[in-house]
Amino acid sequence: MENFTPIASLIGGILIGISASAMLLFNGKxxxxxxxxxxLLSPTKSDTLWRATFVxxxxxxxxxxxLLSPQGxxxxxxxxGNAFAFAxxxxxxxxxxxxxCTSGHGVCGISRLSxxxxxxxxxxxATGAAAVYIVNHLLGGGL
Amino acid sequence: MKALLISFVxxxxxxxxxxxxxxTQPAKxxxxxxxxxxxxxxxxxxxxxxxxxxxxxxxVIRNRPSPLxxxxxxxxxxxxxxxxxxxxxxxxxxxxGLAGFCPGPVLTSLVSGxxxxxxxxxxxxxxxxxxxLIEVLRLRQADAKNKSTASRLVASASPVRxxxxxx
Numbered sequence: 376m377e378n379f380t381p382i383a384s385l386i387g388g389i390l391i392g393i394s395a396s397a398m399l400l401f402n403g404k405x406x407x408x409x410x411x412x413x414x415l416l417s418p419t420k421s422d423t424l425w426r427a428t429f430v431x432x433x434x435x436x437x438x439x440x441x442l443l444s445p446q447g448x449x450x451x452x453x454x455x456g457n458a459f460a461f462a463x464x465x466x467x468x469x470x471x472x473x474x475x476c477t478s479g480h481g482v483c484g485i486s487r488l489s490x491x492x493x494x495x496x497x498x499x500x501a502t503g504a505a506a507v508y509i510v511n512h513l514l515g516g517g518l
Numbered sequence: 519m520k521a522l523l524i525s526f527v528x529x530x531x532x533x534x535x536x537x538x539x540x541x542t543q544p545a546k547x548x549x550x551x552x553x554x555x556x557x558x559x560x561x562x563x564x565x566x567x568x569x570x571x572x573x574x575x576x577x578v579i580r581n582r583p584s585p586l587x588x589x590x591x592x593x594x595x596x597x598x599x600x601x602x603x604x605x606x607x608x609x610x611x612x613x614x615g616l617a618g619f620c621p622g623p624v625l626t627s628l629v630s631g632x633x634x635x636x637x638x639x640x641x642x643x644x645x646x647x648x649x650x651l652i653e654v655l656r657l658r659q660a661d662a663k664n665k666s667t668a669s670r671l672v673a674s675a676s677p678v679r680x681x682x683x684x685x
Contacts, residue, residue: 377556378549380540384560387539388567394532395568396575401524403585403592406532407685408621413646425525430625432529437626439530440537447537448630451545452618456637463638465613466620467645473606474594477620478532479685480607481565484594486573492685494599499611500551506615507551518616 395483398429407479408433409470453517473499521587533626539564542627544618544634551615594685 395406402425411426440447454462470476473495475484480499484492510518540546540560549558585591614620619627619638627635 378546378558378560380546380560381563384539384563385567387535387537387541388564388569389571390531390535390538391564391568392571392575394528394535395572396579397524397531398528399576399585399591400579400582401585401587402521403588403590405593405685406528408532408625409646410685412621412625412643413650416643416646416650424522428522428525429529432526432531433533433622433625434529434628435526436530436533437537437542438629440534440542440626441630444537445630447540447542448627448632448635449543449545450618450632450634451543452548454544454617454634456634459617459619459634459637460641462613462617462619463624463641464645464648465609465616466638467642467647468649469606469608469610469613469645470621470642471606471646471649473603473608473610474596475685476610476622477614478622482568482572483576483685485565486569486576487593488573489594489597491594491596491599491603495603495607498604498607499614502608502611503551503615504553504611506612507548508554510616511548511552511555 391478391482392486395478395486405479405483407475407483409467409476410474410479413471455518458518469499524587532622535564535568536623536626539567541623542630547618547620547623548615 398404398406404425406429411429414422414426415430466476473480475492475495477496477499480489480492480495485496510516536542541564546558546560549556550561552558579585580591610620617634617638619635621642624635624638624642628639
């Protein structure tokens, strides 16, 4: 537990909760990042702009973070480009097939006490933990 | 216009929250998933903080007849647990555990100068496209089947489900 950052992570989580609540209060939208991005792949006139501006906001927020604390983007694990590509493919495909990701199911869905989201979150934490177990404890930590 | 400003600022606040919470560092995400190693509970604290705020505000906001800048709330309505939900979440989890990235943090990292984040985003969008492609083919097949059944039975074919709830 030597890397545990409880205070910073609590503040970060509160900001995420405020962001998701603002999207619901003002725009009536659920803040599910994979759904927001996937919606951009099938553009419709009424729907594309708010999705694009949300993603632009995410990237802009990343730019601010980069300027304030570049160490916040440390990868910290050994992975090849191919490993990142394979993982990205699984995350993109899996998020669509499973109707959501960590934000949509893990934050918004659990907050609404959606049984689908609770099942999805338990499932992806379980398979994520299994993948990490294999990489870290059977394959020596790198990919 | 006001709604778009809210989207942009919310995206920014979401990204800053992820960064402060440590979620833009794949090692911290993998540290949370490494229950057999030196476990880092930070991700759980991020989720607890976000859920604590949103679960309360969600109930307050849902008491309103409508959102402030939009005529209606767009909320998922499905409640069934099916194989697609569990299978999709399972695949998602494997990718998440392998790289330590999921969609929000990796988009936040897009301009960080990390090549892995760029590779991951391109592959993630390819994965979403692949899903869309398979879905289109599947629905086309189901439509064709429905039509032939309908012409035989001279009955209205059951509508094919076009989408399931989007997060």
